[in-house]
Amino acid sequence: MVEEDRFPRVVATAEGRPPRMSEAPAAYIASAVLLGAAFVALLWVPSYAHLTPDLGGIPFFYWYSLLWLVINACCQGIAYLLLVAAPRRRRQVRP
Amino acid sequence: MTFDPVAFIVFAVLFVLVSIIGFAAVRWRRTQKLNNLDQWALGGRSFGGFVTWFLLGGDLYTAYTFIAVPGAMYALGAISGWFAVAYTILVWPIVFILMPRLWSVSHKHGFVTPADFVTARFGSRGLGLAIAATGILALMPYIALQLVGIQSVLQVMGLGSGSGLLQDLPLIIAFVVLAAFTYSSGLRAPALIAFVKDFLVYAVVIVAVVYIPIKLGGYDKIFAAVESHAKTVAAAAAAKHVPSTFALLPSAKSYWAYATLALGSAMALFMYPHSVTGVLASKHRETIRRNTIFLPLYSLMLAFIALLGFMAIAAGIHTTNSRLAAPLLFQAMFPSWFAGVAYAAVAIGALVPAAIMSIAAANLFTRNIYRDLFRRSATPAEEARVSRIASLVVKFGALAFVLGINTQNAINLQLLGGIWILQTFPSVAIGLYTRWMHRWGLILGWLAGMIYGTVTAYGVSTPTVAHFAGSTALIPGVGQTGYIALTALVLNLAVASVVTVALRVVAARTVGVDLTQPDDYVVDLPGTTVEPTFELAGTESRRQTI
Numbered sequence: 209m210v211e212e213d214r215f216p217r218v219v220a221t222a223e224g225r226p227p228r229m230s231e232a233p234a235a236y237i238a239s240a241v242l243l244g245a246a247f248v249a250l251l252w253v254p255s256y257a258h259l260t261p262d263l264g265g266i267p268f269f270y271w272y273s274l275l276w277l278v279i280n281a282c283c284q285g286i287a288y289l290l291l292v293a294a295p296r297r298r299r300q301v302r303p
Numbered sequence: 304m305t306f307d308p309v310a311f312i313v314f315a316v317l318f319v320l321v322s323i324i325g326f327a328a329v330r331w332r333r334t335q336k337l338n339n340l341d342q343w344a345l346g347g348r349s350f351g352g353f354v355t356w357f358l359l360g361g362d363l364y365t366a367y368t369f370i371a372v373p374g375a376m377y378a379l380g381a382i383s384g385w386f387a388v389a390y391t392i393l394v395w396p397i398v399f400i401l402m403p404r405l406w407s408v409s410h411k412h413g414f415v416t417p418a419d420f421v422t423a424r425f426g427s428r429g430l431g432l433a434i435a436a437t438g439i440l441a442l443m444p445y446i447a448l449q450l451v452g453i454q455s456v457l458q459v460m461g462l463g464s465g466s467g468l469l470q471d472l473p474l475i476i477a478f479v480v481l482a483a484f485t486y487s488s489g490l491r492a493p494a495l496i497a498f499v500k501d502f503l504v505y506a507v508v509i510v511a512v513v514y515i516p517i518k519l520g521g522y523d524k525i526f527a528a529v530e531s532h533a534k535t536v537a538a539a540a541a542a543k544h545v546p547s548t549f550a551l552l553p554s555a556k557s558y559w560a561y562a563t564l565a566l567g568s569a570m571a572l573f574m575y576p577h578s579v580t581g582v583l584a585s586k587h588r589e590t591i592r593r594n595t596i597f598l599p600l601y602s603l604m605l606a607f608i609a610l611l612g613f614m615a616i617a618a619g620i621h622t623t624n625s626r627l628a629a630p631l632l633f634q635a636m637f638p639s640w641f642a643g644v645a646y647a648a649v650a651i652g653a654l655v656p657a658a659i660m661s662i663a664a665a666n667l668f669t670r671n672i673y674r675d676l677f678r679r680s681a682t683p684a685e686e687a688r689v690s691r692i693a694s695l696v697v698k699f700g701a702l703a704f705v706l707g708i709n710t711q712n713a714i715n716l717q718l719l720g721g722i723w724i725l726q727t728f729p730s731v732a733i734g735l736y737t738r739w740m741h742r743w744g745l746i747l748g749w750l751a752g753m754i755y756g757t758v759t760a761y762g763v764s765t766p767t768v769a770h771f772a773g774s775t776a777l778i779p780g781v782g783q784t785g786y787i788a789l790t791a792l793v794l795n796l797a798v799a800s801v802v803t804v805a806l807r808v809v810a811a812r813t814v815g816v817d818l819t820q821p822d823d824y825v826v827d828l829p830g831t832t833v834e835p836t837f838e839l840a841g842t843e844s845r846r847q848t849i
Contacts, residue, residue: 228825243396250389251566253558259551265523269381269552274606277392281599284399288596292589 227295235290242283249276306461307634313643314460314650317503318477321496321651325484325658328491339683345415345490345584354494355585356594358659360601361497362581363391363572364504365445366452366653367717368605370626376612378625380533380550382557382564384609389565391602394572395595402573402582402591404735404824409583411823416663417579418671421730426815427742428675433749434727435671438576439697441724442664445575446701448716449653449660451626453477454705456646459630477650482698485658486691490584493658500655503648505604511614511645512607515636519617525610528617559783560775564718567786571721574728576663577656588827657698665693718774722760722788726752726795735824741803742815748799756791763787 229236249255256272263271341348350358367387376384405420414420418438422431454474462473484492516522530551537547553561572578582591608629615628618635622628633645669690674681681689704716730745740748765772778785806813 243399246392246396247566250393251562253553253561254555257553257558257561262526265521265526267526267552270385270526270610273385273388273392274603277388277599277602277606280392280395281596284395284599285596287399288592292592 227291232291232295235294239287239290242287245283246276246280249279307639307642309639310634310643310646311460311462313640314456314647317644317647318480318650321499321654322480322484324496324499325480325488325492328484328495329488339687341413341415341683342489342687345580348410348584349586350494350584350590351586352590352593355581355590356597357497357501358494358584359578359581359591359594359598360501361493361655362575362578362659363394363598363601364501364604364652365656366449366455366649367445368608369504369629369649369652370452370455371448371717372605372609373612373615373629373632374625374627376609377615377620377628378612379548380529382550382553382561384612386561386564387568388602388606388609389561390568390572391605392599393565393569395598395602397569398573398582398598399592399595401732401735403588405579405731406582406585406588406591407826408735408819408823410588411826412819415583416576416666416670417574417727417731418576418667421727421734422671422675423818424734424738425730425740425742425745426817427746430730430742430746430749431671431675433746434730435667437723437727437749437753438667439664439700441575441720442577442660442697443700443704443720444716445577445720446657446660446664446698447704449657450474450478450701450705451716452653453650455626456630456649459627459634460646477654478698478702481654481657482661482695485661485694489691490580490659490662493655493662494584496651496658497655500648500651503644504652507641507645507648508604508607510641511611511633511636515611515614515618515632518636519614525613525617529613532616557784559778559781559785563778563785563789564775567725567789567792568718568721570728570732570792571725571788574724574731575660575720576667577660580659580663580666657701661694661697661701662690664697665690668693668697715771715774718786718788719760719771721786722756722774722791723753725788725792726756728792729796729799738817739803740799741806741813743806743813744799744802747802748795748797751798752791752795755794756787759787759791 227235250273257269259267259269261268372384372387375387405417408414408424409420412419412423414423416435416438418431418435421434422428457473457477516525519525519528533547533549533551536549540547550557573582585591585594611629611632615632618632620628620631620635622631630646630649633642637645669681669686673689673693674686678685726749729740729748733740759776760774761770763773763776764770774787775784776787776790777783778790
């Protein structure tokens with residue numbers, strides 16, 4: 209047994225929480241795809257372990273990795289909008 | 304290596320400056336005395352998006368980035384070096400998914416360490432202890448890597464080339480300064496220094512990736528030089544009938560190694576207690592998630608820094624000690640004063656994470672070993688006191704690693720820590736979603752993973768290094784080489800699952816008590832009031848309304 213928390217320090221409510229998966233399935237599925245894309249792209253190494261086409265002398269392997277860095281950041285931005293920012297705005301409209 | 308007075312003076316001035324900032328940080332954003340862990344170790348859990356970005360960047364941007372990754376690129380090429388780029392991209396989606404849940408449940412219950420969470424989630428102090436011990440163990444080589452980073456720039460500056468105590472004196476001074484300001488200011492010190500550090504790092508990196516290629520004739524020339532270098536190494540290896548040690552691209556034999564190193568490292572990074580410390584110090588749940596959109600900027604910088612290793616090849620830098628590749632490149636390419644700035648960026652870049660890491664390891668000791676095992680009645684003030692002392696002890700443990708393990712292949716120090724810390728993934732990360740796993744199953748799985756990982760890593764040898772020479776090994780049953788951490792994790796999960804199923808059949812009542820509620824994982828604090836933990840006589844203690 210573990211004793212109860214001795215310092216319950218935060219008076220918190222679940223009101224500000226993002227929607228659950230059951231409440232916004234489309235947003236969750238879209239986010240899963242967006243967040244999973246980089247894993248598929250970068251871990252599937254044979255798909256990009258090539259020298260060509262090069263970009264100003266930089267082999268494909270190297271600049272393609274960096275391209276995914278940018279794509280992934282954008283994907284995360286969209287997922288954030290879907291899961292956090294948009295629901296929050298909706299809540300503010302109808303409190 | 305010859306002593307360069309100009310570079311040294313610039314280095315020393317910057318180093319003294321950040322030390323002063325480190326000590327002054329004790330007064331930064333403070334509303335209470337630093338005599339509890341929330342204040343000392345988590346900066347009052349008060350950091351907004353801006354500070355968090357710098358703080359988490361400080362966790363990622365370590366001597367690993369500046370010394371180990373270019374060193375690996377220089378000596379070994381794409382597989383051992385460039386995988387770090389894939390790894391630092393993939394880490395952000397993982398953070399995006401996992402960390403808000405950990406933040407919420409930790410805020411609700413006042414958890415300071417991942418082991419606090421596991422203890423409460425699975426109702427097992429033994430499992431919490433295992434998680435805490437793993438965290439401390441895994442942080443040792445990681446902190447050691449930071450010391451190696453400082454050592455490398457000192458060496459290139461021509462310091463520490465004497466003998467005996469004189470040789471280690473500069474490192475010891477840096478070390479004592481680090482220990483002292485961590486002791487006095489807690490997390491506020493690295494958080495504040497992180498600003499200076501990032502300014503220096505960005506300045507150095509931007510200059511380096513523009514100025515050095517211009518001097519070397521452009522990126523096409525650099526990659527052409529690396530390509531011919533790869534051919535030379537391959538020809539020499541073929542003459543000796545051994546596999547080539549340098550790769551410009553992953554080959555069919557190393558696809559698995561590249562992918563498992565990237566994935567395993569990405570999964571491991573936010574299992575490290577110091578990363579969790581950075582997350583828990585933020586004020587809002589979604590701070591961290593919004594941050595992951597901008598944190599890849601650090602990954603981009605890491606990629607540029609990795610290319611310094613290739614630039615060193617193109618610039619004709621010759622060293623058998625790959626961790627010196629980047630500092631030697633700075634020395635060869637930059638005027639003395641800017642080389643001094645670059646050395647300072649590396650050294651300060653090592654201090655920030657080393658401080659956060661030692662705080663995190665100290666918290667694990669205090670909360671999950673000292674308090675849970677020996678002093679249930681420890682007061683918050685006592686916890687803070689013990690943590691401060693533990694943060695000193697931890698640093699000496701790291702020093703032992705520096706002396707005890709071959710540090711030439713510095714990236715291996717971080718990968719070794721990853722093997723251990725990844726074994727906490729089932730309890731911490733999967734535990735955020737389900738407590739289906741039985742606590743004893745988790746302990747046995749953890750044990751299996753730890754033993755397998757350690758024994759396998761111990762068995763990796765090269766002609767020059769007998770043990771712990773690398774972090775990849777043959778994956779049994781797959782016939783490919785992969786990161787030991789992931790193989791061990793698979794074993795860990797298999798054992799944990801089998802034991803869980805067995806125990807749920809024969810001893811269902813032994814499942815531990817869960818102190819957390821499903822809603823605890825999603826709470827945020829909009830417009831709610833954070834109660835100051837303790838009202839202290841004589842201090843201005845105001846309610847923070849968010």
